[in-house]
Amino acid sequence: GQQLNQSPQSMFIQEGEDVSMNCTSSSIFNTWLWYKQDPGEGPVLLIALYKAGELTSNGRLTAQFGITRKDSFLNISASIPSDVGIYFCAGQRTSGSRLTFGEGTQLTVNP
Amino acid sequence: GAVVSQHPSRVICKSGTSVKIECRSLDFQATTMFWYRQFPKQSLMLMATSNEGSKATYEQGVEKDKFLINHASLTLSTLTVTSAHPEDSSFYICSARWTGEGEAFFGQGTRLTVV
Numbered sequence A: 001g002q003q004l005n006q007s008p009q010s011m012f013i014q015e016g017e018d019v020s021m022n023c024t025s026s027s028i029f030n031t032w033l034w035y036k037q038d039p040g041e042g043p044v045l046l047i048a049l050y051k052a053g054e055l056t057s058n059g060r061l062t063a064q065f066g067i068t069r070k071d072s073f074l075n076i077s078a079s080i081p082s083d084v085g086i087y088f089c090a091g092q093r094t095s096g097s098r099l100t101f102g103e104g105t106q107l108t109v110n111p
Numbered sequence B: 001g002a003v004v005s006q007h008p009s010r011v012i013c014k015s016g017t018s019v020k021i022e023c024r025s026l027d028f029q030a031t032t033m034f035w036y037r038q039f040p041k042q043s044l045m046l047m048a049t050s051n052e053g054s055k056a057t058y059e060q061g062v063e064k065d066k067f068l069i070n071h072a073s074l075t076l077s078t079l080t081v082t083s084a085h086p087e088d089s090s091f092y093i094c095s096a097r098w099t100g101e102g103e104a105f106f107g108q109g110t111r112l113t114v115v
Helices: none
Strands: A004-007 A010-015 A019-025 A032-039 A044-049 A055-058 A061-065 A071-076 A087-091 A098-102 A104-111 B004-007 B008-013 B019-027 B033-039 B044-051 B065-073 B076-083 B089-095 B110-114
Touching: A004 A087, A010 A019, A019 A044, A019 A087, A019 A104, A032 A061, A032 A071, A044 A061, A044 A071, A071 A087, A087 B044, B004 B089, B008 B019, B019 B033, B019 B089, B033 B065, B033 B076, B044 B065, B076 B089
Parallel strands: A010 A104, B008 B110
Antiparallel strands: A004 A019, A019 A071, A032 A044, A032 A087, A055 A061, A061 A071, A087 A098, A087 A104, B004 B019, B019 B076, B033 B044, B033 B089, B065 B076, B089 B110
16 A cells, blocks of 8 residues: 655645645655656656755756655746646655555646 | 657447557666556556566456566566456556666556446
């Protein structure tokens, strides 16, 4: 079953606002990944994090790998309508192991 | 990023028939491919992991005789839903990885409807 706690479950924001979501775990992960899924599509990789403390940006997106290796957050700055979708965090414990997914954050951006 | 192509994107089949879904890595060799099932408004549920040339490893509760997985080459894995029933209707997604570490790239998903 799922072992990553992702929050919030949903967010309703105005265009232009910043967004923050996070994932926490009771156990350590060596890799954290953030994906976005549009309706009827597969998830698309946004950011991959490999080192504790790492802070990585991809355009308006910024993600950090928590120092304890038990959490990660994703920030979206200056949101736009096309940011709408479901965002998933995923963790990998060791090289070669499966990914564990969070429950997802449904983001709605009002123009 | 790497490209994973999944086909078909939608399929409707009659109860009792079998359906095959293909997952191809287009620009890399996938040492491992994964098959997921996703219900509406829920997260991805891993069904099985397959490595090229070996038998797939199924998650607990997933019937291996019902969901046949073949990973015959480094660029192709197939999922066959045998004797499909309406409760098998779902969104099936594959992903592929070329190294053991981290990034897995997903296909577009297949919406299966069994009538």
